[in-house]
Amino acid sequence: MKLFVDTGNLKEIEPFAALGIIDGVTTNPSLMARESGDPRKILKQICELVQGPVSAEVVATDAAGMIREGRELAALDTHIVVKVPFTKDGVKACKTLASEGTRVNVTLIFSATQAWLAAKAGAAYVSPFVGRLDDIGTTGMNLIREIVDIFDNFDFTTEVLVASVRSPIHIVESARMGADVVTVPPAVIEQCFKHPLTDIGLAKFLKDWEQAQAAKV
Numbered sequence: 001m002k003l004f005v006d007t008g009n010l011k012e013i014e015p016f017a018a019l020g021i022i023d024g025v026t027t028n029p030s031l032m033a034r035e036s037g038d039p040r041k042i043l044k045q046i047c048e049l050v051q052g053p054v055s056a057e058v059v060a061t062d063a064a065g066m067i068r069e070g071r072e073l074a075a076l077d078t079h080i081v082v083k084v085p086f087t088k089d090g091v092k093a094c095k096t097l098a099s100e101g102t103r104v105n106v107t108l109i110f111s112a113t114q115a116w117l118a119a120k121a122g123a124a125y126v127s128p129f130v131g132r133l134d135d136i137g138t139t140g141m142n143l144i145r146e147i148v149d150i151f152d153n154f155d156f157t158t159e160v161l162v163a164s165v166r167s168p169i170h171i172v173e174s175a176r177m178g179a180d181v182v183t184v185p186p187a188v189i190e191q192c193f194k195h196p197l198t199d200i201g202l203a204k205f206l207k208d209w210e211q212a213q214a215a216k217v
């Protein structure tokens, strides 16, 4: 399962990229709105840093506008994946952009039928939002199981990109269900590194080693 980082902040991406654990990046208008500077320059810098798929979302809501904006975003860098919302216009834009060879990530997926329609329109990725489904009292991960099953049954090449991840549990469940990609906020990636028994174990190893060295003097 590939790991994408869910942020538009270069400083947040850099340390994980340096560890060699990041396969790509996802952004959305809310994330880019938090950054100062030209969003397109930032996207280009992210592409150069990560050298993997970087989702950049359109803000137009009509198909013609999404296609125009999608073409501009795709021209920024070969790593750009154009992100469009799941609407009828988004599906239409996806079909056109995909037919031109642009990879499209259809976002704001909240049902298996939406994912299926996006796949039929040639989406390279679908982004089901598990955390936002959990927020309204449903089990977001059930949607991932449904989409993975459907895509497997019909050999769709569209990748299931689990989005709106809120905890390491979402990551483990995504991997067990066979999702292709999980996009994770930096704070949740940090959580994945931490375990108190690792800290306690390392402290004990080092203390035992130092005591043995001191006894030899």
Ligand code: E4P
Residues within 6 Å of the ligand: 006, 026, 027, 028, 107, 127, 129, 131, 132, 163, 164, 165, 183
């Ligand atoms: C990523 O592609 C999505 O835009 C993002 O994961 C949404 O996460 P949120 O529900 O925490 O805003």
